[in-house]
Amino acid sequence: MADISEEYREIIWEELLKVGRPDSRFHWDFSSFIADFEGSDQCVSRIVNLDSFTSRGAGRIFITPDNCLFSLRAYLLENDIPFVMTTYGIVRGFYEIDPRKVPASDRRFAATLDGFDMYATPVNIEQLAAGEKFAVAVTGGSAVSRNGVRFGKGHGYFDFEYALLTELDLISPDTVVVDVVHDCQYVDKELPAKEHDVVVDWVITPTRSISIENVDRSQTRIFWDRIPGTEFEGLGVTKELAKFLDSTKNSGLRSNKQKQQSRGKI
Amino acid sequence: MTGRFSNPQAVPSDSAPLYEQVRHQIQMLVLGRPLSDMTPLPPESQLIESLGVSRGTLRRAIEDLVREGLLRTVQGSGTFVNPDERVRRVVWNRLREVARPDSRFDMNLQKFVPDFADRHLADATVQSLDAWINADVVFIAPDNSTEALRLHALADGKAVLVPTYGLTRGFVLLKGNLIKAVDRGLAATLDGMERFGKRLGPADLAEAGHVDVIVTGATAVTMNGQHIGGGQRYLALEINLMRDLDVVNDLVPVIAVVHDCQVIAETVQAKPECAVEIIVTPTRIIRCGTKTNIRKLTVKSNG
Known part of the structure; x- marks a missing residue:
């Protein structure tokens, strides 16, 4: 039987051709990027007015390099709100950007993938782990269901990124995960979550803010045994993470809770 | 996908199939020549001997380089270098630094x-x-x-x-x-x-x-x-x-x-x-x- 997520991707990509925007490099190849769409700018106020966003305190914001999040990145930069983002395909790992270092004239430029790393600085795993926990993680996707199961472009980048942050103890029970999609990408059905799926708390569309109840991400982790042979195997962050977790385990730096979790889940 | 195919000049690992190692050796031979040099590759028999591989392995390696556009074989006269592709590969190598x-x-x-x-x-x-x-x-x-x-x-x-x-x-x-x-x-x-x-x-x-x-x-x-x-x-x-x-x-x-x-x-x-x-x-x-x-x-x- 065909993978259920594949089935939905196909139907929704068809719809997305009508309201989506092509990528500067990949044109309409939705398997290579998460598309921007008509009305994505209307999602911004919905996100920044969420209680978990306004009350985030020192908690950091993680954003994926998806095209539909351009307007959100532009808003954050224009309002001096720093955030952390990965490069496309996580190939060059994580970067953080401090808007105060970006001239006012270049903030919208820095909100694009083409402009981002002109001003953002790379953060390695050790530096990432030393910082504040993440209060908010925002991603796009190909489709998302009523119970918060999201499908990306089919590579599993966001699930990997979120699992990585979890392994680094940078995710708390209060961390809120937001998925930004067009209305046509919302599937009003309960769909089964796979073990590695990061279920989201909020689905934000240009017209609706949908809160997902009873979300459980307590079992999130990196599935090391599934990495060989995938594109994650060759990533710098994968090797760095393995090394970092090894060294902290040995030096006892990680919290007991975390150690228990790692041990209990093989 | 980025990764191993992003650099055609990447050195194959020791566990890579023999034809990939041979492909790499031939490529190095070609890229090492002056950019203006248009002489064809040595004859097959000579390459088999100098590289110490079978005819099948050599042909597989050359076929790959032909498919990539670096070489072209002309029936009856030999295997030639595509000068544009050689220039590209030489320059890509230099460009990686800057x-x-x-x-x-x-x-x-x-x-x-x-x-x-x-x-x-x-x-x-x-x-x-x-x-x-x-x-x-x-x-x-x-x-x-x-x-x-x-x-x-x-x-x-x-x-x-x-x-x-x-x-x-x-x-x-x-x-x-x-x-x-x-x-x-x-x-x-x-x-x-x-x-x-x-x-x-x-x-x-x-x-x-x-x-x-x-x-x-x-x-x-x-x-x-x-x-x-x-x-x-x-x-x-x-x-x-x-x-x-x-x-x-x-x-x-x-x-x-x-x-x-x-x-x-x-x-x-x-x-x-x-x-x-x-x-x-x-x-x-x-x-x-x-x-x-x-x-x-x-x-x-x-x-």
């Missing part, structure tokens, strides 16, 4: 023309050229190395004609005098330009008016003005389209902005995409001798 990764393709240089260290020095030189100063309409290729020049052109109030990457959505016409200062940086990127420019297909390309100068990056450029692109021949196609629609005439100057390591001093029997009149690098300016004549020198692309 290139900036692409926002999507990272360092997969087969997919894009990269920005490079000290590029702003070349930009300053371009901006001092009469061909640039006097131009009202400039064609600027969608290369990462020309992004900042698109910004400068917009700031100067010029109209900028930019093809979309791979020409998938035709051309985009940006009018500098209509774009706000705060939006220029964004409008100069491939990611942002379609928010501000008008998309022009072949049917309405004439709206761009008359292009006064062509500014482009390159994979490599020879001292005598041969433009060698990434292999898909987009620039040749774009110029031919513009010429057919009278958007450029045959004498429009072509300026190539490249890093010094992309300039080839040797004579290469290449199939250039167009003739370059002026080469600008961070350290120098090279006037290639003859005036550009697109009609004479642009090789018609297929299709």
Whole structure:
């Protein structure tokens, strides 16, 4: 039987051709990027007015390099709100950007993938782990269901990124995960979550803010045994993470809770 | 997918199949020769002996290099090097030291023309050229190395004609005098330009008016003005389209902005995409001798 997520991707990509925007490099190849769409700018106020966003305190914001999040990145930069983002395909790992270092004239430029790393600085795993926990993680996707199961472009980048942050103890029970999609990408059905799926708390569309109840991400982790042979195997962050977790385990730096979790889940 | 295929010159691991190791050895042999050397590969029997492999393994390795475009076999006369592809691979190797990764393709240089260290020095030189100063309409290729020049052109109030990457959505016409200062940086990127420019297909390309100068990056450029692109021949196609629609005439100057390591001093029997009149690098300016004549020198692309 065909993978259920594949089935939905196909139907929704068809719809997305009508309201989506092509990528500067990949044109309409939705398997290579998460598309921007008509009305994505209307999602911004919905996100920044969420209680978990306004009350985030020192908690950091993680954003994926998806095209539909351009307007959100532009808003954050224009309002001096720093955030952390990965490069496309996580190939060059994580970067953080401090808007105060970006001239006012270049903030919208820095909100694009083409402009981002002109001003953002790379953060390695050790530096990432030393910082504040993440209060908010925002991603796009190909489709998302009523119970918060999201499908990306089919590579599993966001699930990997979120699992990585979890392994680094940078995710708390209060961390809120937001998925930004067009209305046509919302599937009003309960769909089964796979073990590695990061279920989201909020689905934000240009017209609706949908809160997902009873979300459980307590079992999130990196599935090391599934990495060989995938594109994650060759990533710098994968090797760095393995090394970092090894060294902290040995030096006892990680919290007991975390150690228990790692041990209990093989 | 990026990774192992992003660099055709990556050294295969010890566990790689034998034909991949042999493919690598032959490639090194070919890239190690002078760029002007057009002698064919040694005969099969000689390679079998010198490499110590079977005929099947050797053929598999050569087939791969033929498929990649580095070699071509001519029935009855031997296996030859494709000079354009050899230049590309030699230059990609050098470029890795100075290139900036692409926002999507990272360092997969087969997919894009990269920005490079000290590029702003070349930009300053371009901006001092009469061909640039006097131009009202400039064609600027969608290369990462020309992004900042698109910004400068917009700031100067010029109209900028930019093809979309791979020409998938035709051309985009940006009018500098209509774009706000705060939006220029964004409008100069491939990611942002379609928010501000008008998309022009072949049917309405004439709206761009008359292009006064062509500014482009390159994979490599020879001292005598041969433009060698990434292999898909987009620039040749774009110029031919513009010429057919009278958007450029045959004498429009072509300026190539490249890093010094992309300039080839040797004579290469290449199939250039167009003739370059002026080469600008961070350290120098090279006037290639003859005036550009697109009609004479642009090789018609297929299709």
